[in-house]
Amino acid sequence: MHPAQPFRVGDRDTLLAFLRQHPFVTLAASVGGRPMVAQAPVVVREMHDELVIDFHLSRGNILAPHLVQSFRAVMLATGPDAYISPDGYESADQVPTWNYLSVEAEGSVAVLNEAELIAQLDSLSEQEEARLLPKPLWTRHKMAPGKFEAMLRGIIGGRLFVDRLEGTFKLSQNKSAADRLGAAKALGKHPLAKLMREVER
DSSP: OOOOGGGEEOOHHHHHHHHHHSOEEEEEEEETTEEEEEEEEEEEEEETTEEEEEEEEETTSTTGGGGGGOEEEEEEEEEEEEEEOGGGOSSSSOOOEEEEEEEEEEEEEEEOOHHHHHHHHHHHHHHHHGGGTTSOOOOGGGSOTTHHHHHHTTEEEEEEEEEEEEEEEESSTTSOHHHHHHHHHHTTTOHHHHHHHTOOO
């Protein structure tokens, strides 16, 4: 997370909405002294007053064998990003920078049992198929008998128990309104431009 306070986001609802909008994350952990990274689609759940993030990995993934022993990890969800040229600012003598949105979730990871993994897959499909409406929803019940069970053997599920949730929405909040709006104008139709114009100072 960026250390500058103007960019930090702590509102839980905002962070959860971002995670649900960007459910393909990077999972990073150090297991046995070796840094490891995986990417995975996730489902965010609130269970018994606890925030968890369920995911699954191919059994061939570098982190997959370690899920059964548990470890601490960080999940990073990222949104749009953009290079910001000083040419867009009203003020002179500025330097280039990068604006972006990201959310980090940190906690301990545990393996899912088979029933929990199936629930994660069903929830994930339902979550993502809903984005494709009005097309009819796909479910695993459309698969040939036995096919889902066979493919299930190739993956393993995990659950991150979140004990730290933080966000960085870097949108030139540290600049004057004129500089921020000038940079937004220079971005044209980039998704960040609208967000930069909406920043409250």
